[in-house]
Amino acid sequence: MSVTTPAGFEASGIAAGLKASGRSDLALVVNRGPLQAAAAVFTSNRAQANPIIWSRQVIGDGVVSAVVLNSGGANCFTGAEGFQTTHATAEAVATALGVSAGDVLVCSTGLIGDQLDRAKLLAGVDAAAAALDARGGPDAAAAIMTTDTVPKVASHRADGWSIGGMAKGAGMLAPGLATMLVVVTTDAVLDSAQLDAALRAATRVSFDRLDSDGCMSTNDQVTLLASGASGVSPEFAEFAVALTAVCADLAEQLQSDAEGASHDIRIEVIGAASEDDAVEVGRSVARNNLFKAAVFGNDPNWGRVLAAIGTTSAEFDPYDVDVSMNGVRVCSAGAPDRPRDEVDLSPRAVHVLIDLKSGESAATILTNDLTHDYVHENSAYAS
Amino acid sequence: MSVTTPAGFEASGIAAGLKASGRSDLALVVNRGPLQAAAAVFTSNRAQANPIIWSRQVIGDGVVSAVVLNSGGANCFTGAEGFQTTHATAEAVATALGVSAGDVLVCSTGLIGDQLDRAKLLAGVDAAAAALDARGGPDAAAAIMTTDTVPKVASHRADGWSIGGMAKGAGMLAPGLATMLVVVTTDAVLDSAQLDAALRAATRVSFDRLDSDGCMSTNDQVTLLASGASGVSPEFAEFAVALTAVCADLAEQLQSDAEGASHDIRIEVIGAASEDDAVEVGRSVARNNLFKAAVFGNDPNWGRVLAAIGTTSAEFDPYDVDVSMNGVRVCSAGAPDRPRDEVDLSPRAVHVLIDLKSGESAATILTNDLTHDYVHENSAYAS
Known part of the structure; x- marks a missing residue:
């Protein structure tokens, strides 16, 4: 019931000390392959956080080895220093995993306009890499929570392949996505173009139709990773329907946990x-x-x-x-x-x-x- | 300091029994001339209340003898019965004043979707006509209040002529106006085309830039009446500047009394x-x-x-x-x-x-x- 439900993925969630509460605040999701195909959609807000600026470049070639996500700070409107922090985070993940920094997506959520503590973040990356586990999905889902009261995970099992996902987001839920960080994984065999088409179709009728408070975040990102570890190539339509169901499930969980809501x-x-x-x-x-x-x-x-x-x-x-x-x-x-x-x-x-x-x-x-x-x-x- | 500040106007405000609280809920503003020139702007909401539908027709020829305003019900989405109530209200005013119903503007504010009590309303019109007074502006301003905590009036005195106004509105303040009922009077000599140009210029930078809660009403109406009783024809530019100042004053009063606001x-x-x-x-x-x-x-x-x-x-x-x-x-x-x-x-x-x-x-x-x-x-x- 999480990003580690599909074969080929490991995940972890640890406390890097970014949150004053001391709760876990750094998540890592790693695609062990054999495929490393990916697609992502981003906030349509013109004010884009540093991790969005970075990740838009990374996704260009459709190859992603890992996604690192932090709560405790949005790293948005933090200038050149903030962008360097995002870059350094990706480099630290790359070093720890032996992959290219250009294949590491970065997601952040929290207050806009404050610098992240770079030293804590980089030390946290090492700790998260050391904690990676094929059953680490729930820890990762917990580490991306901000004002969420419960972690959000979903999954779908088909004939020989599966989809798993996690999401955070309780405020700023709005069109074109909203401080919503979502990672969805699959062990099906699909290329990045297929993933992109399926992801855009799924988000259009799920996350894009959740409008909790009309406010659009600077940090939204929904990522889909395929490991191909099942060796199964599903029909595209079958996969797209299943992905849409997982995204709709996560969207409804976001709605149910929206900040302060009673209906x-x-x-x-x-x-x-x-x-x-x-x-x-x-x-x-x-x-x-x-x-x-x-x-x-x-x-x-x-x-x-x-x-x-x-x-x-x-x-x-x-x-x-x-x-x-x-x-x-x-x-x-x-x-x-x-x-x-x-x-x-x-x-x-x-x-x-x-x-x-x-x-x-x-x-x-x-x-x-x-x-x-x-x-x-x-x-x-x-x- | 009200719609009866300029010469040539009488007004009243009485309790017709439309409000459960028993407070005054019906206002009448009458232009005794010699001119009966007028202009009005209306909500840009496509869902328009019956008094808006009526008043749009009345303002067509730029001649208005009186404005009748009720709180205690918006008379919106009330079907044919609701429109007949608006029509009957204008007819009652016309009969009481000896003018044409086609020269009587009607404004309503309150809950959408409930029928007004027509019998109470028509009896109230007679009472309001009997109470008309050249110092009745404050009573009229009180009778149009809904969740307003204070009446809103403003005025401007120039060399030989003046402008006076009243407004209500505390919720639904938004662009293209919002449950905002405003009547502004002047004893300056101006024709309806001049009034229309001045009113559109004034509302564009005053009421239209007040956006308390982003919600646009079905009942907004801002009316400007000229009696010509001063015999003075001001320069258009001077009048337009003074009118804008009165509208801006009223808009700031609406902001200060917006529902529940603390800033x-x-x-x-x-x-x-x-x-x-x-x-x-x-x-x-x-x-x-x-x-x-x-x-x-x-x-x-x-x-x-x-x-x-x-x-x-x-x-x-x-x-x-x-x-x-x-x-x-x-x-x-x-x-x-x-x-x-x-x-x-x-x-x-x-x-x-x-x-x-x-x-x-x-x-x-x-x-x-x-x-x-x-x-x-x-x-x-x-x-």
């Missing part, structure tokens, strides 16, 4: 003229603070859903939209239908169904409510 | 390649929940400012941006400058200065922090 909200948009329209409408509702605060208060305030839809450019008639909340049709054709007090929002899971009546396309966006605990966690994060 | 944040963007770029950057920061929660916690987390800027399409180099908070340069050229603990965010007023170093344009966006009280107020609004 997991599924916004399902149907009857859209295009999938883009459905995504735009779902995301607009997902980012409406008034709607999110209402859900926190178990208040089925569907007017805020319609007000949010009205800010989009999607094709629809505002006076011919239906909205249901947890199975109760509260709005039909833009007018009140069932009484709002029939809606029970006390369960953690909330389902909002929006029918735009303008076509055959659909999309689902996952988000959370806006709570006192969200405000509390995010007003005290740097201190 | 008033001025985001000043300079060095932009265009004014549009400056507005886009300022708005992106203003809508970033993580930044807003940090300010609530008096935490100068400037990394969240840069992360928000990075999501825009504005012209800038993410690694050559300067950011100051309350006078302390915390980030220079995308790297840490002064220690963040030098920044004192304990005052209510917070100034964020962002230099994009890409041109000569600038803009300032006003917003608020994200607080426990904001979540509390908006999680319990419908109940």
